[in-house]
Every structure is written in structure tokens, then in C-alpha cells.
Amino acid sequence: MDLVELSRLQFGMTALYHFLFVPLTIGLSVLLGIMETVYVMTGRAIWRDMTQFWGVLFGINFAMGVATGLTLEFQFGTNWAYYSQYVGDVFGAPLAIEGLMAFFLEATFIGFFFFGWDKLSRVGHLIATWLVALATNFSALWILIANAWMQFPVGARFNADTMRMELADFPAVLLNPVAQAKFVHTVSAGYVTGAVFVLAISAWYALRGRHIALARRSMAVAASFGLASALSVVVLGDESGYTAGQNQQMKIAAIEAMWHTEPAPASFTVFGLPNLKTHKTEFAVEVPWILGLIATRSIDRKVAGIDELVEAAKTRIKSGLIAYETLDNIRHDRENSALRAALDSHAMDLGYALLLKRLRPDIEHATQADIDRAAQSTIPNVPVLFWSFRLMVAVGFWLIALFAIAFWLSAQQRIERSRLFLWAALLSLPLPWLAAELGWIVAEYGRQPWAIYGVLPTSLAVSQIAPSNVVASLVAFGIFYSALLVADLYLLIKYIRLGPDSTLGRPVAAPSTRRQESSP
Amino acid sequence: MSYETLRLIWWALLGVLLVGFAITDGYDLGTAALLPFVARNNDERRVAINTVGPLWEGNQVWFVLGGGATLAAWPPLYAASFSGFYLAMLMVLLTLILRAAAFKFRGKVENAHWRNLWDWCLFAGGVVPALVFGVAFGNLFTGVPFSFDPDLHFVSAIPLLSLFTPFTILAGAVSVAMIVLHGAAWLNLRASGAVAERAAKIMPYAAAVFAVLFAAGGFLLIHMNGLRITSLIDPAGASNPLLKAVAVVPGLWLSNFTRHGWFWILPVAAFVFAWAAVALRRRPLLAVMATSLVEACTIATAGVALFPFLLPSSTNPDMSLTVWDASSSRLTLEIMLGSVALFLPIVLGYTIWAHRVFSGRMTAERIASDSHGYD
Numbered sequence: 001m002d003l004v005e006l007s008r009l010q011f012g013m014t015a016l017y018h019f020l021f022v023p024l025t026i027g028l029s030v031l032l033g034i035m036e037t038v039y040v041m042t043g044r045a046i047w048r049d050m051t052q053f054w055g056v057l058f059g060i061n062f063a064m065g066v067a068t069g070l071t072l073e074f075q076f077g078t079n080w081a082y083y084s085q086y087v088g089d090v091f092g093a094p095l096a097i098e099g100l101m102a103f104f105l106e107a108t109f110i111g112f113f114f115f116g117w118d119k120l121s122r123v124g125h126l127i128a129t130w131l132v133a134l135a136t137n138f139s140a141l142w143i144l145i146a147n148a149w150m151q152f153p154v155g156a157r158f159n160a161d162t163m164r165m166e167l168a169d170f171p172a173v174l175l176n177p178v179a180q181a182k183f184v185h186t187v188s189a190g191y192v193t194g195a196v197f198v199l200a201i202s203a204w205y206a207l208r209g210r211h212i213a214l215a216r217r218s219m220a221v222a223a224s225f226g227l228a229s230a231l232s233v234v235v236l237g238d239e240s241g242y243t244a245g246q247n248q249q250m251k252i253a254a255i256e257a258m259w260h261t262e263p264a265p266a267s268f269t270v271f272g273l274p275n276l277k278t279h280k281t282e283f284a285v286e287v288p289w290i291l292g293l294i295a296t297r298s299i300d301r302k303v304a305g306i307d308e309l310v311e312a313a314k315t316r317i318k319s320g321l322i323a324y325e326t327l328d329n330i331r332h333d334r335e336n337s338a339l340r341a342a343l344d345s346h347a348m349d350l351g352y353a354l355l356l357k358r359l360r361p362d363i364e365h366a367t368q369a370d371i372d373r374a375a376q377s378t379i380p381n382v383p384v385l386f387w388s389f390r391l392m393v394a395v396g397f398w399l400i401a402l403f404a405i406a407f408w409l410s411a412q413q414r415i416e417r418s419r420l421f422l423w424a425a426l427l428s429l430p431l432p433w434l435a436a437e438l439g440w441i442v443a444e445y446g447r448q449p450w451a452i453y454g455v456l457p458t459s460l461a462v463s464q465i466a467p468s469n470v471v472a473s474l475v476a477f478g479i480f481y482s483a484l485l486v487a488d489l490y491l492l493i494k495y496i497r498l499g500p501d502s503t504l505g506r507p508v509a510a511p512s513t514r515r516q517e518s519s520p
Numbered sequence: 521m522s523y524e525t526l527r528l529i530w531w532a533l534l535g536v537l538l539v540g541f542a543i544t545d546g547y548d549l550g551t552a553a554l555l556p557f558v559a560r561n562n563d564e565r566r567v568a569i570n571t572v573g574p575l576w577e578g579n580q581v582w583f584v585l586g587g588g589a590t591l592a593a594w595p596p597l598y599a600a601s602f603s604g605f606y607l608a609m610l611m612v613l614l615t616l617i618l619r620a621a622a623f624k625f626r627g628k629v630e631n632a633h634w635r636n637l638w639d640w641c642l643f644a645g646g647v648v649p650a651l652v653f654g655v656a657f658g659n660l661f662t663g664v665p666f667s668f669d670p671d672l673h674f675v676s677a678i679p680l681l682s683l684f685t686p687f688t689i690l691a692g693a694v695s696v697a698m699i700v701l702h703g704a705a706w707l708n709l710r711a712s713g714a715v716a717e718r719a720a721k722i723m724p725y726a727a728a729v730f731a732v733l734f735a736a737g738g739f740l741l742i743h744m745n746g747l748r749i750t751s752l753i754d755p756a757g758a759s760n761p762l763l764k765a766v767a768v769v770p771g772l773w774l775s776n777f778t779r780h781g782w783f784w785i786l787p788v789a790a791f792v793f794a795w796a797a798v799a800l801r802r803r804p805l806l807a808v809m810a811t812s813l814v815e816a817c818t819i820a821t822a823g824v825a826l827f828p829f830l831l832p833s834s835t836n837p838d839m840s841l842t843v844w845d846a847s848s849s850r851l852t853l854e855i856m857l858g859s860v861a862l863f864l865p866i867v868l869g870y871t872i873w874a875h876r877v878f879s880g881r882m883t884a885e886r887i888a889s890d891s892h893g894y895d
Contacts, residue, residue, distance in 0.1 A: 060624060066577065067620035071613050073587045077602025078609050081674050084602075088595025089848045093856055096592040099585035100863040107581045108867075108874050111574030119877050159849070161758035163672045164595070166849040331670060463603035464675055473610045480614055484621055491628050 004358075006470040007079045007462045010477065014071045015444070016437055017481050021065035023436045026140060026187055027194020027229075028058045029133035032113075033126075034221055040126045045509035050214055051129070052117070053500035053508070054198065059114060060491050064484065066107070071477070079470065083451050083461035089166045090156045090173065091146055098142030106135035140187050141179075148179035151447060152247040153455050158347045160330050160340065165455060178247060181239040182443075188232040189439065192399055193432040195226030199406060200429035201496055203422040206415075213511050214500055216416050219425075223406035223415070230400045237396065248453060251446045252295050253306045254380045255389045257281040260305040265292025270390075274382045279307060306379055313352060313375040317366075320353030322346045325364050351455040358449075358459040377449050385446045388438040395435040402428055523756035524844075526853040530593045531830075531843045533860060535823050537589055541582035542815040543702075544871070547808075548576040550703015552619065552646025553696070555639060558707060558718040562632075563884045565639060566894065569623070570887055571710035573894045574878045576623060578871060580616070592856050596761060596846040597830050600674055604664050605656055607680035612649045619645025627894050646703070647696065654695025657822055658688030661744065661773060663834030668762060675835075687740055694733045698818060701726035702811040705797055709804035712881040720801050727794040734790060734818065738774075741825070746772025747832050747840060755844045764845065766837040773825045783824050790817035 001009070032051050039047035073095070076084050084092075112120060112128035120128060149156075155172030156165045167173070199222040202215035252258075257274035258266065259281065268290035272281040295303045304312075323346035330339050355374040356363040366374075402424060409415040416422075447453055451461040500508045521529075551572050559565040572579075590598040602609050618641040626638035662685060667675050704726055707719035751765035777783045797810035826832075831841040847853060 060628075063620050063624035066580070067617040070580075070584065070616055070620075073584050074602055074609060074613060076591060077587070077598045078606050079603070081599035081603035082672075084591055084599035085596055085672055085674070088591045088598060089852050092588065092590075092592030092595060092598070092848070093852055093859075096585065096588035096856060097859050097863075099581060099588045100859055100867065103584060104578065104581045104863075104867045105870070108578035108870055110577055111874060111878070115574035115878065159758070162760050162849075163670075167852045167855070170851070170855050328670075463599075463606070464673065465603055465606050469606050472607065476610060476614060480617060484617070487621065487625055491625060494628070 001467075003465075003467045003470065004459045004462050006467055006474060008458065010079060010470060010474045011075060012445075013474070014068065014075065014477060014481075016440060017485075018065065018068040018072055019436060019440055020433060020485075021061050021068065022140075023186075023190040023193035023432065024061050024197055025058070025065045026136050026190025027192065028054060028061070028197065029129075029136045029194075030191060031194050031198060031221060031225060032058060033130045033133045034225065035218075036126050036129050038221075040122050043514050044511065045513045046213060046217065046511050049500060049504060049508040050218060053214070053503055054218070055113065056495055056503050057197075057201075057492060059110075060488060060495070062110060064488050067484070068481070078473075079463050079465075080451070080461050081463035083456065085164060086456055086461070087153075087156075087165045087452055089164060090153070091149060093167065093170070094142045094146040094149070094173070098139055098146075102135045102138035102142060106132055106139060109135065137187055140190070141183050144183045144186055145174060145176065145179045147443075148176045148182055149173055150450075150452050151182075151443070152176055152178040153452050158343075158350060160327055160343055161334070163327075165452075181236055185233060185236040185239070186439075188229045188236060189432070189436055191229035192226055192233055193436060195222040195229060195403070196399065196425075196428055196432045198222040199226060199403075199425050203425035204496070205499070206417075207419065207422045207426065211499055211501070211508065212416055214508055217511075219406060219415050220410045223403055223410045227400070227403035227407045230396065230403050234393075234396050234400065237393075248447070249304045250306070250309050250378055251380065251385070251442075252291075253304060253309060254382045254385045254446060255442065256291055256303075257284075257382050257386045258291070258303065258305045259307055261302055261308045262305065263302070265289045265299040266295070266303040267291060268294070269386075272386070274386050276382060306382075310375045310378065313378045314371055316349040316352040317355060317371050317374055319346050320349035320351065321356075321364065321366065323350040324353045328364070348454075351450070351452070351457065354460055355449065355457050358457065380446050380448050385442055388441045388445075392435045392438040392442065395431045395438075399428065399431060399435075521854070521857075523850045523853075526850060526857065527755065527843050527847050529857060530847060530853055531823075531827070533857075534590065534594065535819060537582060537586045538819050539816045541579075541586055542699075542819060543812045544579035544582055545576070546650075546699050546702045546815060547706035548572045548579055548703075549646040549650050550699045550701070551707055552642040552703075553650065553700055554703050554707065554719065554722065555643055555646070557722065558704075558711075558715050560714075562635060564713075564715050565635075566627070566887055567711050567713070567715050567882050567884055568707060569626075569642070569894050571707060571882045573623070575874060577620075578874060580620075583616070589856070589860075593848050593853060594830065594841075594846055595848060596672070596759070597841050600664070600666050600831055600841060601656075603674060604666050605652075605659070605683065608652045608656060608683055612652050615641075615645045615648040618642075623894065646699070650696045650699040651692040654692035655683055655688045657695065658685075658691025659683055660822070660826055660829075660832060661691075661741065661746075662687055663745075663747075663832040663837070663840075665835045666831075666833050667836040667839050670762070672760070672762070687737070687744070690733055690737055690740070694730060694737060694818070697726055697730035697733060698811075698815055701730055701794065701797065702808075702815060705801070705804070705807045705811040708801055709808050710879075710882055712883040716881070723801050723807070724798045727798045730814070731791055731794055734787070738787060741773045742771055744773065745770055746775065747829055747837055748772050748775070749828070749842065753842075753844050757844065759845050759847050759849070761839050761841055761845045764838060764842075766840055768837050776824050776827055786817050786821045786824060790814050790821060793817060 032055055035047055036051040109128045109131040113132055116125055116128055154176050155169035157168045159166045198218050202218040205211045205215040256269055257272060259279040267286040267288045269281060270285045270287055272284035274281045291303055323343055326339055326343045355377060356366045356370055359370050359373060405421055409418050409421055449457050451458040495503050551568055555568055559568045622638040622641040626635050704719040704722045708716050745768045748767050749764055750767045753764050793810045793813040797807045800807040800810060828843040829840055830846055833840045
């Protein structure tokens with residue numbers, strides 16, 4: 001493996017690992033807020049105990065999320081130095097504002113959540129809990145604004161004097177349509193993760209006939225919250241598909257294994273085996289019209305196929321080469337306004353020329369064969385995207401069904417007695433994590449070969465450091481993260497098995513207990 | 521606001537973030553570094569750990585924000601420093617990850633080996649970051665081997681061991697002594713019984729070691745090479761570090777002090793506050809304020825000495841990063857300054873409030889009666 005592959009492997013590994021903890025933090029923080037609100041409004045102590053018990057599990061998960069997030073905040077510098085140099089002017093701002101506005105709030109009030117039960121008034125503590133949930137969501141918002149800019153780099157332009165992308169329109173970066181769709185899709189997925197976590201563990205208690213009062217109430221909250229969230233994930237996932245259809249045609253085409261542009265409206269391939277060599281999808285089962293509707297919101301506009309997009313890339317590479325050569329001339333003649341005008345008319349294709357850097361350092365001497373190869377490299381890994389996407393969607397629909405049944409059983413007040421449902425809920429526990437990781441793969445692996453879509457190729461973005469350094473860090477992260485995951489799972493399982501009574505060190509209050517009668 | 525002024529403000533804000541990190545997370549690091557020495561059994565360790573229990577997570581955000589703000593305001597500095605100090609940064613990240621896990625995990629299993637393991641992780645999570653940050657600061661004075669190609673691609677390959685020279689190890693030791701002094705003052709304020717007493721006894725030693733090493737660093741600088749921009753540089757020009765010339769002359773790192781004599785206040789104040797912290801250790805809150813000021817003055821001294829340089833290059837000094845050619849665009853600096861002006865006062869407000877709510881001495885009895893502390 002070379003430096004680029006090692007660096008990508010490390011980023012992928014650390015990001016996917018971080019993303020094991022983030023969705024649960026997002027979802028549980030809101031569920032804790034809901035539970036504690038019920039406690040404060042009704043005064044029934046069991047809801048306080050529920051908040052505290054799920055809070056213990058939340059805390060173990062939260063620590064891991066924060067610890068693994070440290071790596072991500074600094075990895076752009078350690079492993080993606082040219083990325084940071086080239087786009088830090090734009091990408092850094094949302095990251096820094098996330099720290100200022102969201103992460104400080106979250107990390108400070110998490111202290112109040114855990115340690116403040118006896119120090120704050122009931123309403124005061126409730127406010128602290130909701131501030132944690134609010135900050136967690138803000139955090140996701142700013143991170144996804146940064147991420148959306150990688151997918152759809154709006155509001156920025158290339159500056160020949162500083163040799164980098166610079167911010168031109170901050171509101172455009174903030175209101176990036178990709179950011180909005182991704183934000184709601186991602187936090188909803190987090191809510192679903194939290195809801196499945198609570199539902200599955202409560203189902204396990206119900207199956208064993210333990211902690212019924214707590215399990216029943218927890219399942220009721222999880223069912224309604226989870227149903228709304230799961231619907232939102234799918235609807236907003238569709239919205240993501242629409243925005244990606246406009247901005248990342250190659251990603252959509254790869255997800256659909258759509259090798260050639262079809263007459264509109266394009267059909268959706270439910271099943272098939274994409275063949276990378278022949279550029280055909282074998283054994284395809286297609287549903288007419290659906291893809292055209294998702295990607296273009298119309299029946300008459302076409303969805304571009306992979307081969308056509310490769311042709312378009314060749315044109316852009318040639319245009320980008322003009323920009324690259326002009327840039328070199330500008331370095332020797334900085335005041336020449338004709339050169340600057342020439343650069344401006346080709347600057348948007350500069351990134352395509354940079355794709356050639358993977359093939360040869362002297363890209364101004366690129367041959368047609370080089371250009372063809374570079375254009376081919378814009379195709380992401382079609383089978384991986386095709387299957388990741390379908391698996392993710394299948395999980396989404398399964399969870400909608402699960403929550404719908406949970407909601408109905410809960411409304412009928414017999415959720416704790418429906419053993420078939422309880423088993424289904426318990427066995428669904430890993431599914432939201434699976435879907436979240438697959439979603440990350442579709443979004444980020446599907447962005448390849450770009451670090452910034454159409455602007456900066458991933459292969460160019462890495463730090464030029466000795467590959468042995470990256471091997472060392474990869475091994476170290478591998479060992480550390482594996483050990484921490486074992487410890488994390490061990491503790492989660494330990495407290496789940498102990499159950500709420502032993503975890504809190506006192507019996508959970510009876511459903512009828514008012515707070516005045518309960519122990520502090 | 522002019523581009524030049526914005527750059528100066530952001531240079532100062534870089535210092536504010538560093539000082540914020542050193543003061544807040546500094547006492548967490550110091551407490552962790554002192555853990556094996558001030559707390560001998562599990563009850564004592566719980567006392568020490570619970571003094572920072574509800575606060576360390578918020579404090580750690582200064583570190584995260586430092587990273588994010590450097591990326592936003594000084595992208596070349598963020599890129600060159602963190603990729604250049606690759607393995608050193610890896611050590612910091614891994615030990616801070618361990619620290620986070622240790623805080624949450626150590627009390628979750630009733631087993632002495634389990635707790636001991638995590639206590640050593642806490643210790644490493646205190647000492648290693650303090651040492652590496654100091655060594656990194658030392659490397660700013662000796663210069664870091666990096667250069668750029670015309671596309672502003674970095675060429676940097678710094679073997680881990682080359683970061684450790686006598687001067688940089690000295691800088692690392694200054695940092696550890698400063699953090700230990702601050703952590704001891706914190707424990708003297710917030711811990712109780714034997715833990716607080718041992719911390720108070722450590723303070724004079726930590727202060728003496730800090731003062732001697734800090735002074736030694738200053739004397740070494742007299743003969744060490746410093747940098748000066750010799751070409752014309754436009755303080756409002758493009759952020760491109762390839763457009764200037766730099767001279768290397770011994771003793772130049774002290775030139776800002778010789779030219780503007782009143783800057784000597786900063787290093788002198790660092791010594792005075794270190795002495796004051798020891799003298800005031802029977803008035804613990806004042807002592808913590810004094811050690812906080814020691815950190816602020818020490819970091820400011822280093823910043824002023826280096827100014828306008830941010831990251832000197834030893835490979836090609838002309839390509840060193842300076843305040844005038846390594847910042848973000850004017851628009852980004854403006855937006856980020858607006859964000860800081862809006863949010864930092866709010867952050868400071870609830871940080872102070874959190875410190876007030878979780879104040880008072882931590883005692884073994886208090887932990888036993890409160891089910892919400894760290895076990």
C-alpha cells in the first residue's frame with residue numbers, strides 16, 4: 001500500500017469508528033431530555049430513574065465519542081496537510097464554530113448532567129440536559145456543513161496568489177442545500193439509533209421479566225420517537241438523493257450502477273450484479289421511472305450514466321490543464337491581467353487537471369492516454385456503493401416497520417407481552433449502526449476520487465510524510481481502538497445485565513411514587 | 521478592519537486559546553501527572569480525580585477549539601505543524617484518548633488491577649501532552665525542517681527523535697514543571713486532607729524547577745540563531761510564504777525584548793507569579809490565579825520572542841510561516857472574529873458558572889454521600 005492508501009485507510013477507520021458512538025450520543029441525548037421532561041412535568045420518580053439509568057449507558061458511549069473525535073479534529077493536519085492548506089480557509093470555519101458554539105456547550109453541560117443532580121434545581125437540571133441535546137445537534141449541524149462543502153463546494157473561489165481555495169460567500173456555505181438534507185438525514189439516523197438502543201435493551205428486560213415498569217415506559221418513548229425519526233430518515237434520505245442527483249451525478253450513477261444514460265425517466269435497479277469490466281449490470285431487476293423521480297423530481301429530465309460522465313470529465317481535464325499552465329505563467333508574471341482573466345475562465349476545472357497528478361508529476365505534458373485514465377479514475381467503486389446503498393435502505397424500511405409495530409403494541413398497552421416482537425426488537429439492535437456505517441460509506445467512499453468534489457483529488461490531499469509514520473499510527477490506532485472498544489462493550493453489557501436497580505444502587509421507584517417520597 | 525489588524529488580533533487570539541487551554545485543561549493535566557505522588561490509595565485518588573470530574577470535559581474543548589481555530593485562521597500553520605510533528609502529535613492524541621477513557625472507566629469495575637491500569641493511563645495522559653507541547657514550542661525556536669514547492673505542497677519529514685534536542689527537552693521540562701505547579705495549586709485548592717497537603721508541599725519544588733529551567737532557556741536563547749525578515753513584506757499581502765527573504769542571526773529571538781524594553785515585564789512576571797503562588801499557598805484560590813498567570817506570561821513570552829514568526833523553517837528559513845503570510849483570507853478572519861466575539865464571552869460565562877457550582881473542597885465523605893461522582 002502506498003502513502004495515499006495508508007492515509008485513506010486510517011481516515012476511514014478512525015471516522016467509521018468515531019461514527020459508532022456519535023449516532024447513539026445524538027439519539028440518546030434527546031431521549032434523555034424527553035424522559036427527564038416527563039419526570040419534571042409529572043413528578044413521577046421512575047422517570048428520573050429512567051433518565052439516570054440510560055444516562056449511565058449514555059456516559060460510557062459519550063466518553064468514547066469525544067475521545068475518538070479528538071483524532072478527527074487533528075487528522076486533517078497530521079495526515080491531510082495539503083487538504084488543510086488548500087481548503088482550510090473555507091473548511092476550517094465551520095469546524096472552529098462547531099467548537100465555539102456547540103462542543104463547549106455540550107462538554108460543559110455534560111458535567112452538569114452527570115454531577116449536577118444534587119446541585120441544581122429540578123428545572124435547572126432539565127435545562128442542562130436539554131442543552132446537552134441541543135449542543136449535540138448543533139455539533140452535528142456544523143460538522144455536516146463542513147462535510148457538505150466537501151460534497152458540494154459552494155461559496156468559494158481559487159486564489160492564484162495564495163494557491164488555495166478561499167471563502168467568497170459564507171451564507172452560501174451555511175445554506176448549502178446538501179448540508180440541510182444531510183443534517184436532517186444524519187441526526188434522524190442518530191435518533192433512530194438511540195431509539196433502537198432503548199427499545200432493544202428494554203425488550204431484553206421484558207423477555208426476562210425484569211424491570212417491567214422501566215422497560216415498558218422506555219419502549220413507549222422509544223417507539224413514538226423512533227417511528228417519527230425513521231420516517232424522517234427515509235424522507236430526508238430521498239432529499240439527499242435529490243441534492244446528490246444535482247451535484248454529484250457520478251455518485252448517483254455509481255449507486256445505481258447506471259453505466260449509460262437512459263431515456264427519461266430512468267428506472268431504479270432493485271437488484272443486479274454490476275460488472276466493472278463490461279460496464280453492464282447483470283441480472284438487473286428494474287422498476288421503471290423511480291430513479292428519474294428521485295434524482296430529478298421530474299419525468300422528462302435525464303439521469304446521466306457513468307460512461308457519459310467520464311466523457312464529460314475528459315473535457316474538464318483539458319480545460320483544467322489550461323488553468324494549470326496559466327497558473328505557472330502567473331507565477332512568473334504576477335501583474336498580468338490577461339493571464340488572470342484566462343485563469344478565471346478555467347479555474348473551475350483546475351481540480352480535474354489535478355487528477356493527473358496521480359499519474360505523473362509533470363501534468364502539463366499529459367498525453368491523451370493519461371487524460372483517459374484520469375477520467376476513468378472519476379468512477380467510484382460501483383459494486384460497493386450499489387450494495388451499501390441497498391442494504392442501508394432495506395434496514396431503514398425494516399426499522400420503520402419495527403417502530404410502527406412497537407407504536408401500535410405500545411398504544412394497546414401490551415408491548416411487554418408480545419414475545420415475537422420483543423425478540424425482533426432485540427435482534428434489531430445492531431441494525432442502525434450497520435445502516436449508519438453504510439451511509440458513511442455511500443457518502444464518503446462514493447465521493448472518491450475526490451477529497452473536495454471536483455476541486456481537490458484525495459491522492460493530492462495527503463501529507464507528504466514517510467509512509468512508515470502512517471503505518472505506525474495505523475497500528476497504534478488499531479490496537480488502542482480495539483482495546484477501548486472491548487472495554488466499552490464490556491462496560492455497556494455489564495451495566496445492562498446489572499439492570500437499573502443495581503446500576504443506580506437503589507431500587508427504581510415504583511410507577512406511582514411521587515418525587516417527594518423518593519430518596520434523593 | 522484592515523487585514524493587518526485582523527492578523528494581529530488573530531495572532532493574539534492564538535495566544536488566548538493556548539492560555540485558555542493551559543489554564544483550564546492544564547489543571548486536569550497537572551492533577552493527572554501528580555496522581556501517583558499525591559494520592560496513595562483509592563480513596564485519595566478518588567478525591568483527586570473528582571476535583572476535576574465534572575470539569576475536564578469542558579476544559580478539553582480548548583484543545584479541540586485550538587485545533588479548529590488554527591485550521592480556520594492559520595491553515596498553513598495547522599497543516600505544517602501537525603504533519604511535521606506527526607509522531608509527537610500521535611503521542612498526544614493517544615494519551616488524551618486514554619485519559620478520556622480512564623476518567624470514565626476506572627471506577628466502573630471493582631478491581632484494584634483495573635483501577636491501577638487506568639490510573640497509569642491518567643498519569644500518561646497528564647505528563648505526555650504537557651511534555652510534547654513544551655518540546656513542540658522548543659522546536660519553534662530551533663526551527664522545523666519543512667519547505668514548500670511552488671504549489672505550496674509541504675515537503676516535511678521530521679523523525680520523532682530529531683524533535684528532541686537539549687533545548688527542546690528543556691522547553692518540555694519547563695512545560696511539565698509549569699503544569700505540575702498549576703495542578704498542585706489546583707489540588708491545594710480543591711482536594712482535602714493528605715492529598716491537599718502533599719500538593720502544597722510539591723508547589724515550592726515545582727516553582728523552583730520551573731524558574732531555574734525557564735531562566736536557563738532564556739540564557740540559551742542569547743547564543744541561539746533567531747530569524748528576521750530582511751525583504752519588504754506587506755502585512756496586508758497575500759498569504760503565501762514563498763515571497764519573502766529571512767536572515768538567520770544568533771540572538772535574534774531576544775530582539776523584540778531589546779527593541780521594546782517593556783516586554784521584559786512578561787518573563788519577569790512569570791517568575792514573580794511563580795514565587796507568589798508558593799507564598800500564597802495558604803490562600804489557595806489566589807495561588808491558583810497566580811499559577812494561571814505564570815502560564816499566561818510564559819506563553820506570552822515565547823509568543824513575543826518569536827513574533828512575527830509562527831513556524832520557523834530550518835530547511836529554508838525564507839519559507840518560515842509568519843503572521844503576515846500564513847493566515848486565512850480577510851473574509852474568513854473577519855467571520856471567525858465575529859464568531860469568537862459572539863460565542864467566547866458566552867463560553868467563558870458558563871465555564872465560570874460551572875466552576876462556581878462545582879467548587880469547594882472534595883473530601884472522601886463528600887464523594888461517599890454523593891452517588892453521582894466518579895467511583
